[in-house]
Amino acid sequence: MPRAFQDRLAHVLASAGLHVVVPDLLGHGRSDRPADPMAYSVTAFAEQVVGLLDHLGATQAVVGGTGIGANVALEVAVEAGARVRGLLLDGPVLEDALTTEVGTLTPLLYLARFAPLGVRAAGWAARPVPRRLLPGQARVGVDMLEQQPAPLAALVHGVLFGRLAPSLLERQAITTPALVIARPGDPFRRVSDAEALAEQLPTASLERVEVPWRRDRAPEQLDMAVSRFVLDAARPKGIRRSRRGGA
Template sequence: MLVSERIGQFFIEGESGRDRVEYTEFGSGESWVVLIHGQLMTRRMQQPLARALAAHGLHVLTLDLLGHGRSDRPADPLAYSTTGFAEQVVALLDHAGADQAVIGGTSLGANVSLEVAAIAPERVRGLLLEMPVLDNAVEAGIVATAPLMFAARYLPLTITALRRLTRPVPRGLVPFWTGVALDVFNQRGDAMAAVIHGVFFGRMAPPSKQRRRITAPALVIGHAADPVHPAADAAMLAKELPNGRFVGAHSIVEWRLRPARLDREAVEFAQECWEEPVATEPARTPPGVADMSKAAGRRRARRTRPAT
């Protein structure tokens, strides 16, 4: 089924000034879903799932978080944090005129989705979480990200050389996931170092006590044999969330190369979230994040929609 796709942009005020954030909109209607990419990746990685959801009547938004893809990339680490990314998602909802959405993502995107549920629970219809990075991923996360930050900070020529080598490759002439990988190589050393620094030394996700207060329905997908995104984290999160359910992927690449089963799980979950009546009493915002929720709500964006 063919669905409409449109590119848009909005602007946010942050520590570095006025920054531009770009997104893609799939389909139409009032059953909103927001999909968030992984760290150093782009919104293009969520395109197949976005199209599958939109083909079943859901209205999907994918965005490039600040510092990623076609959004602005300030070189200040203060511009980046998981909570700051969550505020960008809330700003996107405001910009699109969506009161609520199913919020989901992969890796960093899953953690950002949890932050949205923490700072603005009234905006979350459900959570679609793949490969969250929590307590069991600390050591592997340090090993994986510290060398990248070191190279970006102290050996920026390596990042520039990789970008110049891979950027000219036409994405339409290579397999889709090869193109997604090439997008990851399209980095700028100063911004890349700032993104990793901001996320690495900040709060990665709401703590366990706070996660247990998130009452939105949640589908949590975990992968076996993935040390950076251990299935134990996903299973633990599904147990912590009062309305969480765990689904195990057969492998790390199942949703990328054989997506039918997990696409079906995601579509059915998102549809169920919108079929269920809204709770009469929204979840209580935990102490200390109420002000952040109000600030996120004030980040109204000026709507601009260039044609694709």
């Protein structure tokens, strides 16, 4: 998802005194869009996050994301665990959501590969639509339609056929404090995946939030839970107590 999708949460965290950086990963937002499928994967995105930390001179950070962005955060914890102070995992896409994800992205891949004129026409038709008036999911969809067909096909191809998330054994070895967010009613982010991940991670807590379609207008419950978690994770290392359960 483009960084604009996280604007609201970024402002909430920044208002708590945190230094917040929201990147556009390769193929998203204002970042480059190569037409090579090999350039895209969850592991490649994780490498980009670590590279961004290097660029910023940040030895450690709380890392998080939504949907596949949560999977990227997990990969960062596997690849560079010493640099991750906490994991914010909003609606991870794991085994139960895989069928939905494939069913959603495969037609997009087909259209971008074999009907590029249709993708271009949809992008042209979407340009006059004011982004600020659209809910988060619709805004992401419009942004995707405005991409050129070849880079769009490469992006979907790379994500679908690459490694989507760390293995179960790798997840169970992650000891970084984590907040897993489950959104009942969201067809793209299965609650069962979030619940399973919260059980698999040794120091994870689970927060349930009933906002399936308007993630950009999450309730105060979510703002408080996320801010509390990130502020705690950002403190100097000490003894932290993990919390399980939902709200």
